[in-house]
Amino acid sequence: MASPPLASSPRREGLAPSGAGSSEPLPRRRPVLPLVLALVVLLVGSVVCGVALGAVSVPFPDVLRFLRAALTGGVIEPADVPQYQIVWQIRLPRVLLAVVVGAGLSAVGVASQALVRNALADPFVLGVSSGAAVGATSVITMGVFASFGIHALSVAAFLGALLATGVVYLAARSPRGLTPLRLVLTGTAMAHGFTAISTILVFFAAHGEAARSAMFWSFGSLGGATWQSLPVAAVVVVLGVGYLLVSARRLNALAMGDETAATLGVDATRMRRELFVVSAAMTGVLVAVSGAVGFVGLMLPHLTRMVVGADHRRVLAVAPLAGGCLLIWVDLAARTLVPPEELPLGVLTAAFGVPLFVVLMRRRGYVFGGR
């Protein structure tokens, strides 16, 4: 702007495309599509690697042959049956669950951070995982829900998550809707309460192994993956990510503040209620099938923003794919590093994630949350 033209005629110039003088085009960010395609390729490659590698390595050509046979109804030689079963019955559901959980946690992480407008938020900020832990711990220490058999843990964890969600929602509700600060405070406070209940359950448990099991569960594992547990989780994650993708513009508006969102045509109260339900449902299901895998939901959103910027349309296209890839490799490490033991996933996501995170953050002058 050259000089302040205070006294000139106050008439409409309009902001039509033909608009004012020297046109300096709005800088476009690099398109995100190549990155998305690269990640899809990487994801498929990672799935094959995740299936081939492990305590017993299966040669890649055999993996592809088995997968083709399973999908198209081919014939398996009797000598190949043990390896085929490892690939089809054990590894593939587990690797696919890794994709679902990694993608889901990354997407919910993005949603949670927009929901409470806080860069420190993760999928567990609403107390969902702590509630799920109470359910899981009840099964481990007291054997409740025994009638559900091997699904008892998942069912109990999901019910715990549901209960926690309901309690947090009711406690955080106010005449002004779900305000970000109330949500964070309520979620955090409730998480402490639920953790106390879990701790008491473990403390008074009849057998000592319970403490170890409960702790292992709370750090997350994909060891329980089966073809039965996969579809529900996959459907919820696909629907959830789809909802978030079509809501990406509204998420941008919400990130600018409730009042600004209102001026941009977004009802912040309603949006936040929708986000709360979607985040809670996704987190509840994911925690039920894999325990509370930490750090992915906090780290992946930020890693993604460091690379593609904060626009939710770009973040939500990239973060789930990257999260899926990451968790395949983390799970591979979890089951191969110290055989025959399995390491908890949360330990490894932190071990891989923290250094990567610090390096990327320092390299790129990334601005965290505001100031």
Add this chain to the structure above:
Amino acid sequence: MDVELEDLSVTVAGRRLVEDLRMEVPSGTVVGLVGPNGSGKSTTLRCVYRALRPTAGRVLLGGDDVVALSPREAARRLGALTQDSHVEFDFTVAEVVTMGRSPHKNLMDPDTDQDREICAAALRRVGAAHLAGRSFLTLSGGERQRVLIARALAQQPAVLVLDEPTNHLDIRHQLEVLSLVRQAGLTVLAALHDLNLAAAACDRLYVLSGGRVVTSGAPEEVLTPEVVAEVFGVRAHVVAHPTSGAPQLIFDSPVPPTSS
């Protein structure tokens, strides 16, 4: 498009923030709200840009009750600069301005070249074209304010609501922002702290005190020593601006508490 407030009242937690406000902002005019802190300026504006639901009364936007309009339809008619501009994420300036296009977009619509041209024009308008690639969070207060105004302009609204648009701006940018607001030819309703700027920039002023309209009219009718003493508790002299003729205040001293 005109704006009309009909007997607007807002009660929050038993406290009457504004009471029975009647205001008219004719199409294409710039109307200012002035008043001391807590007089209800922001509350009034928040009802207009739909961040707050009035307890009683209505806000009419082009004849339609804003509460009855869909959020997106309202956002196509009215853009606003709000007071809450705390941002938690590292958006670029271009991304922030592009958000102004969202009321015009359906779920999965991409940004078109036309959208980008509108946003670029809005940034040029506020003299912030050179900031487009910068991170919004690294901007100074004044730069942020101008970018947020550009976002409101990118909405291509007929009505612009501005809550303290000159906050954080140095004097040059204050004058520039107000002149660009006038030139945009929109219907403007703005809360302004600075009475001299308000007098220079507005066609009409409403003086608020304790949530009520004390007086209204052209700046020279409204900004009298008596009104300023009564409403703001300050003694002032009024002189005409040497070139524009707008009333300008020279402040003397606070009115002693006993006499108010």
